[in-house]
Amino acid sequence: MATLEVRGLRAGYGRAQVLFDVDLEVRAGEVVALLGRNGAGKSTTLKAIMGLVPSTAGDVRFDEHDLRALEPYEIARLGLGYVPEDRRIFTDLTVVENLEVGRQPPRPGAPVWSEERLFQLFPSLAPLRERRGARMSGGEQQMLCIARTLAGNPRAVLLDEPSEGLAPVVVEHVARAINELKQAGVAVLLAEQSRHFAERVADRTYLLETGIIRKP
Numbered sequence: 001m002a003t004l005e006v007r008g009l010r011a012g013y014g015r016a017q018v019l020f021d022v023d024l025e026v027r028a029g030e031v032v033a034l035l036g037r038n039g040a041g042k043s044t045t046l047k048a049i050m051g052l053v054p055s056t057a058g059d060v061r062f063d064e065h066d067l068r069a070l071e072p073y074e075i076a077r078l079g080l081g082y083v084p085e086d087r088r089i090f091t092d093l094t095v096v097e098n099l100e101v102g103r104q105p106p107r108p109g110a111p112v113w114s115e116e117r118l119f120q121l122f123p124s125l126a127p128l129r130e131r132r133g134a135r136m137s138g139g140e141q142q143m144l145c146i147a148r149t150l151a152g153n154p155r156a157v158l159l160d161e162p163s164e165g166l167a168p169v170v171v172e173h174v175a176r177a178i179n180e181l182k183q184a185g186v187a188v189l190l191a192e193q194s195r196h197f198a199e200r201v202a203d204r205t206y207l208l209e210t211g212i213i214r215k216p
Contacts, residue, residue: 003028003156003187004049004080009058011048018044019211021058024189026156028109031178031188033198036208042191043085045208046158049189050082051075062156079107081154085161085191087141091134095125095144098133102148111184113150121177122147124170139170146177156187163197175201 004026012018018041026032036042047053049060051072060067062080076082089098099115106112119126122143133141142162149157162178163171178201181188192198198205207214 003063004189005059005061006045006049007059009045009048009055009060011044011053011055013044013053017056017211019048019055022208022211022213024206024213026187026189028155028187029182029185030204031182031190031202033202033205034189034191034208035193035195035198035205036191037193040208041211042193042208043160044211046082046160046189046191049158050080076152077104079110079153079155081149081152081157083146083149083157083159083162085164087138087145089133089136089141089144089148092132094130094132095136096129098144098148099151102151104152106153107155109185110153110155111186112153113147115151118147118150121150121180122173124173139166139173142166142170143173143177146174150181154186156189157181159188159190161192162190163192163194171197 006022006024009022010017010019022045034042034045044053048055049067051067051070055068062078065078067075090101099118125143125147162174178188
């Protein structure tokens, strides 16, 4: 049984329909990439799954829960983590404080991400424990955003453009983190423009063009 299953999803903004009958699934311990150019609907797909963009048709299920019937905070409490494209960290809080904001209790079937384990996953963050988000580089903020999501001990994670605009060394850290999530049994769906990065980390790919899933 798929951990995350999307069938016939339609969504958009007001009268502008962006997604047309999107089908995809991600299983536990699997990394799936949603490939597409800018404007193809990748971010909208992730936001619709999380309930941040209204869907007009289709089914979205996470471990048999009907996500279309839930609010975003309820979806997060089920163990579905979301890392947005724009790195929404709290810039006036320190690294450790940002991690605490994302903290949720351990949940069955999910790895537990303690502060120590998160710093092992992203060693570059360890010496920055007391640094405020506003004084961090874009790459450091990206790693913190992923770490904060993992602090919620999710069973599945949605990553929106995790490699975009990052230095090669940071991309390497992110790729290793995704692989570790897979090894820990977490289901990962990532939206990506970079085919090279997607092919490096993903088990399978979907190609999204103007809101429609095509064969990759």
